[in-house]
Amino acid sequence: MTVDADAATDRLMRFLAVEGVSGQEKAIGREIAAALRDGGVPAKAIRLDDANSRIPLPTETGNLIVDLPGRGTMHNQPRIMFMTHMDTVPLCAGAQPKISGRKIVNAAKTALGGDNRCGCGILVTLAAELIREKLDHPPITLLFCVREETGLWGARHVKTDDLGAPVMAFNFDGSSASGVTIGAVGADRWQVEILGRASHAGVAPERGISATMILALALADVKAGGWFGKVVKGKGKDAKLGTSNVGPVTGGEGRPAGDATNVVTDYIHVRGESRSHDAKFVREITKAYKAAFEKAAKQVTNSDGKAGRIKFKAETDYHPFRMKESLPVVKRAVAAVSDVGGAPTIRASNGGLDANWMVRHGVPTVTFGTGQNEPHTIDEWINRDEYERACALALRLATMR
CATH class of the missing domain: 3.40.630.10 (Zn peptidases)
Known part of the structure; x- marks a missing residue:
């Protein structure tokens, strides 16, 4: 026609x-x-x-x-x-x-x-x-x-x-x-708040809990586990396939992640996504990110033995x-x-x-x-x-x- x-x-x-x-x-x-x-x-x-x-x-x-x-x-x-x-x-x-x-x-x-x-x-x-x-x-x-x-x-x-x-x-x-x-594909959108503790980075850095370090450890763990970028778990026809990405990293709406080089960063907000043609695998990818952030928060402690915390939220963007x-x-x-x-x-x-x-x-x-x-x-x-x-x-x- x-x-x-x-x-x-x-x-x-x-x-x-x-x-x-x-x-x-x-x-x-x-x-x-x-x-x-x-x-x-x-x-x-x-x-x-x-x-x-x-x-x-x-x-x-x-x-x-x-x-x-x-x-x-x-x-x-x-x-x-x-x-x-x-x-x-x-x-x-x-x-x-x-x-x-x-x-x-x-x-x-x-x-x-x-x-x-x-x-x-x-x-x-x-x-x-x-x-x-x-x-x-x-x-x-x-x-x-x-x-x-x-x-x-x-x-x-x-x-x-x-x-x-x-x-x-x-x-x-x-x-x-x-x-x-x-x-x-279907996709999850997830976001995580990383809660550390501010302290003077030159006078008493040991009293701080670095949200930046929690982020770094979490992302290193995700990368090492094969959950970042193109994600392939298993082999052959049974392999599970998907993708993931870490998007904006901020200190909240309109703010940088961290206010100064001489202050231990106490708060970071991160947004990301997980995708797959398999709805269950979308959730697996998202769970891997949540587990990595939880693990990293426990690893970063200050001189008083206090650890960081995270608040992780995810929702289905589309099925x-x-x-x-x-x-x-x-x-x-x-x-x-x-x-x-x-x-x-x-x-x-x-x-x-x-x-x-x-x-x-x-x-x-x-x-x-x-x-x-x-x-x-x-x-x-x-x-x-x-x-x-x-x-x-x-x-x-x-x-x-």
């Missing part, structure tokens, strides 16, 4: 020029709504939910939801959903998109925002093409999520009753439009999933990719997707790429051929019987 490629690119350029980092999606939401109306979608079909009222981080607006009634001979078929996310990572602020041949690049030293303005362009193009060509299609929900980049919060907190009970969904987020992503290839949503996805001239490749993602939460909500969801390349870096660019292929793919998914 073909789409108006020039109009699709114009929409993408329009969206790329609008800033909208995680939590600040109001402006891009307005722009998407305006573009939908320009494409013929009635204003009454476009609305915002109240997911932002349930997200535990400041978030300007809710998810954008669009209801398209079924048309023609397919009007009474089960509802399907197309989804993407509106936000970008902070590095995209100030992007200046420009067309360079069959690429879209950035004139500024920032990330471009193809992740995921491409998805926004694809969904709006889908709606506009269905209306322009007066194509038969089942009832369709379009969902533009907020705060994907900071924890999949919009998809996590959407109310399924607001979606019209779709039987399947197609998420657009990634590189290749031929990639049929049917699974993804892993893997759908069966026999599911209707996967069969439809594979057939549609072939129909638009692609070679479908079934895969699982090592990153979290809004699809993680949609599957958890009971809506089987396949994810496709959109033409993004080098996302979250200043080298980011968009492949226009792949973007146009993804637009055609969305149209085929919406209209195939």
Whole structure:
């Protein structure tokens, strides 16, 4: 199937020029709504939910939801959903998109925002093409999520009753439009407070309990145990695989870890993550970090024999999933990719997707790429051929019987 490629690119350029980092999606939401109306979608079909009222981080607006009634001979078929996310990572602020041949690049030293303005362009193009060509299609929900980049919060907190009970969904987020992503890792986010004791580092260092030393010992223990970075436990087909990372190390919100070189550091706050396609192994990785911090705290004592303490908290960020290839949503996805001239490749993602939460909500969801390349870096660019292929793919998914 073909789409108006020039109009699709114009929409993408329009969206790329609008800033909208995680939590600040109001402006891009307005722009998407305006573009939908320009494409013929009635204003009454476009609305915002109240997911932002349930997200535990400041978030300007809710998810954008669009209801398209079924048309023609397919009007009474089960509802399907197309989804993407509106936000970008902070590095995209100030992007200046420009067309360079069959690429879209950035004139500024920032990330471009193809992740995921491409998805926004694809969904709006889908709606506009269905209306322009007066194509038969089942009832369709379009969902533009907020705060994907900071924890999949919009998809996590959407109310399924607001979606019209779709039987399947197609998420657009990634590189290749031929990639049929049917699974993804799960992840824990963990944080630990390391509680030591301050003391003058020159006069009486022995009276202090160094939170910095507790951190160092814990991380050395984690590394020695093979729990940092790429994690492999066991061999062969029974091996357990995952990843982990230690993120921000601070002295609390807006503070450094330690106030001066002549004071024994009494407090450090650390955040990190654990990931795996195996939910139980995610928890094993997290437990290894907790055990290492507990052990290190006991090892660091002062001249009075007092040891440091830790407060460790972990929560599930998103759950892993893997759908069966026999599911209707996967069969439809594979057939549609072939129909638009692609070679479908079934895969699982090592990153979290809004699809993680949609599957958890009971809506089987396949994810496709959109033409993004080098996302979250200043080298980011968009492949226009792949973007146009993804637009055609969305149209085929919406209209195939």
